[in-house]
Amino acid sequence: MQRVGRHDRRQYYRRHSWQKSFLAWAHRTARCSRPPEGWGLRVPDDRRNNHYYKGKVWTFDELVELRKPENLEAQITQEVWTRRHAACRAAIAHMAKVFDEVKPDIAVIVGNDQMEVFGDDLIPAFSVMMGESIINNMYSQERLNSLPEGVAVSVPGFIPEQGATYKGVPELGRHIVESMMTDNFDVTAIKRMSPVETPHAYGFVYRQIMNDRVIPSVPVLVNTFYPLTNPLFVAAMPLARPCAMPSSRGTATCGWR
Numbered sequence: 195m196q197r198v199g200r201h202d203r204r205q206y207y208r209r210h211s212w213q214k215s216f217l218a219w220a221h222r223t224a225r226c227s228r229p230p231e232g233w234g235l236r237v238p239d240d241r242r243n244n245h246y247y248k249g250k251v252w253t254f255d256e257l258v259e260l261r262k263p264e265n266l267e268a269q270i271t272q273e274v275w276t277r278r279h280a281a282c283r284a285a286i287a288h289m290a291k292v293f294d295e296v297k298p299d300i301a302v303i304v305g306n307d308q309m310e311v312f313g314d315d316l317i318p319a320f321s322v323m324m325g326e327s328i329i330n331n332m333y334s335q336e337r338l339n340s341l342p343e344g345v346a347v348s349v350p351g352f353i354p355e356q357g358a359t360y361k362g363v364p365e366l367g368r369h370i371v372e373s374m375m376t377d378n379f380d381v382t383a384i385k386r387m388s389p390v391e392t393p394h395a396y397g398f399v400y401r402q403i404m405n406d407r408v409i410p411s412v413p414v415l416v417n418t419f420y421p422l423t424n425p426l427f428v429a430a431m432p433l434a435r436p437c438a439m440p441s442s443r444g445t446a447t448c449g450w451r
Contacts, residue, residue, distance in 0.1 A: 225279070226282045227352070231272070246420065303412070330358045351394075351398060353397055358408070
């Protein structure tokens with residue numbers, strides 16, 4: 195690809211960017227893959243865990259006390275859960291339908307890693323997958339049995355029963371990394387994610403938006419909440435800007451063929 199300077203890139207992208215683009219935003223919580231009658235099953239495990247919120251770590255009881263003025267108890271009735279689950283499933287089905295109609299050739303999927311790729315010893319702010327393939331194997335029965343209550347039932351929502359291997363797009367991954375570095379992002383380039391599974395932020399898209407008709411893709415990982423490397427919202431927003439927006443930033447996926 196031709197190398198261009200920051201001040202020349204806007205005109206360059208207008209001449210070379212893809213003719214058809216598709217931008218979508220999906221909330222891929224595991225609750226969308228779990229019957230609403232089972233949403234409360236996670237509470238015992240939530241009580242045992244610490245939780246990241248607004249840059250701090252809280253116990254369950256501390257968060258309950260902190261957010262008491264928000265009257266959140268009104269949002270955790272079975273009636274509300276059932277209504278919201280139906281709305282989520284309808285929205286996911288619509289997004290899958292639109293995706294199928296648009297028929298994009300390549301997907302850039304921006305999501306987060308919940309210690310499925312990285313661990314406490316390495317937590318990058320931004321990472322881009324530059325590998326040839328993305329592995330998504332089903333958990334062993336032993337691992338499924340060890341999961342906290344209410345989790346195992348949602349696993350098929352992001353991992354197919356027989357497992358799968360998806361195609362990456364190394365050339366586009368490299369282009370995104372180069373563009374992000376030019377735009378002053380602190381980005382990590384990776385050639386593989388997990389050797390056994392795909393983080394559920396991406397498995398959700400492969401299974402429920404692409405409906406297992408998976409096109410080549412580039413996962414982009416953003417650390418959304420683990421201190422100390424979680425980027426500010428304003429720093430991450432340029433990643434989501436479509437190519438057509440009049441900005442020299444947010445063009446990491448533009449101009450590539």
